[in-house]
Amino acid sequence: MNNISRLFFTVILLVVFSCSALAETEEKGENKTDGIRHIRNEFFVFPENKIGNTLYRNKERIVSKDNLILIDIIEAPGGYIFYGTNESVQPELGFIGDPTVKFETLEGGFYQLTTAKRKIRKIYRLTNNREIQSLLPKSNTASGLIYNKVDKAAFFHIAKGETVETEEGKLRYLYTFKIHIVKNGIKKIIHLPELIGDYNSKLILEWKNKDTIQYKLSNNRLETVVIK
Numbered sequence: 001m002n003n004i005s006r007l008f009f010t011v012i013l014l015v016v017f018s019c020s021a022l023a024e025t026e027e028k029g030e031n032k033t034d035g036i037r038h039i040r041n042e043f044f045v046f047p048e049n050k051i052g053n054t055l056y057r058n059k060e061r062i063v064s065k066d067n068l069i070l071i072d073i074i075e076a077p078g079g080y081i082f083y084g085t086n087e088s089v090q091p092e093l094g095f096i097g098d099p100t101v102k103f104e105t106l107e108g109g110f111y112q113l114t115t116a117k118r119k120i121r122k123i124y125r126l127t128n129n130r131e132i133q134s135l136l137p138k139s140n141t142a143s144g145l146i147y148n149k150v151d152k153a154a155f156f157h158i159a160k161g162e163t164v165e166t167e168e169g170k171l172r173y174l175y176t177f178k179i180h181i182v183k184n185g186i187k188k189i190i191h192l193p194e195l196i197g198d199y200n201s202k203l204i205l206e207w208k209n210k211d212t213i214q215y216k217l218s219n220n221r222l223e224t225v226v227i228k
Contacts, residue, residue, distance in 0.1 A: 045071065052064065054070070070083070071084055071130055072132050076095065076113055078100075081111075083131075093105075107147040108147030110125045112143070118140075133187065142155055144156045144202060150210045152181055152227065153182045154205055156177045156178065158175050179192045179213065196217075199218045212225070212226050212227070
């Protein structure tokens with residue numbers, strides 16, 4: 001075989017190999033939605049992007065829903081919160097675990113979790129990246145969320161509590177609150193610097209307009225906070 005024939009034969013082999021590799025890559029690309037997708041830590045979903053699929057933690061099956069394509073899951077007090085989309089591609093968040101845990105849908109795409117025994121309160125939402133977000137993961141007292149029906153929500157948590165002596169010489173339990181702001185489409189939470197003290201264990205928040213919050217203390221005093 002002369003040099004020209006060898007060169008021609010080599011070129012033919014390279015073309016055949018390249019076409020075979022491309023076909024294999026395309027086949028893998030078409031089937032990648034049938035595989036395993038790791039979510040975070042030890043969680044994964046299988047098969048990916050298929051209705052009725054299953055969310056796992058390591059090798060333990062956590063949840064499967066016949067009417068949902070499950071996408072994300074996080075551990076929560078008493079169980080897990082999962083996220084999926086239905087046949088109309090509408091997002092749905094749910095809770096699985098302790099049946100005494102209350103998981104409520106709030107206005108504006110937010111969710112409140114409340115445990116019965118320990119009275120833990122947490123607030124969640126879905127981010128633009130289709131991930132479940134705990135709005136204040138280090139706190140167990142997040143509550144009172146209100147939505148301004150435009151672009152943001154506000155909620156509070158109890159920063160601390162202590163027994164104090166009043167001017168009348170009585171001992172009362174004083175709660176210290178902090179207010180937090182969540183804006184649509186922004187993952188970062190705004191923590192307002194004000195510390196609010198009151199004898200009630202719950203702070204009642206109200207939007208006066210889309211940028212102004214009002215709250216009422218136990219002595220009937222009204223205070224406002226402008227959100228910039």
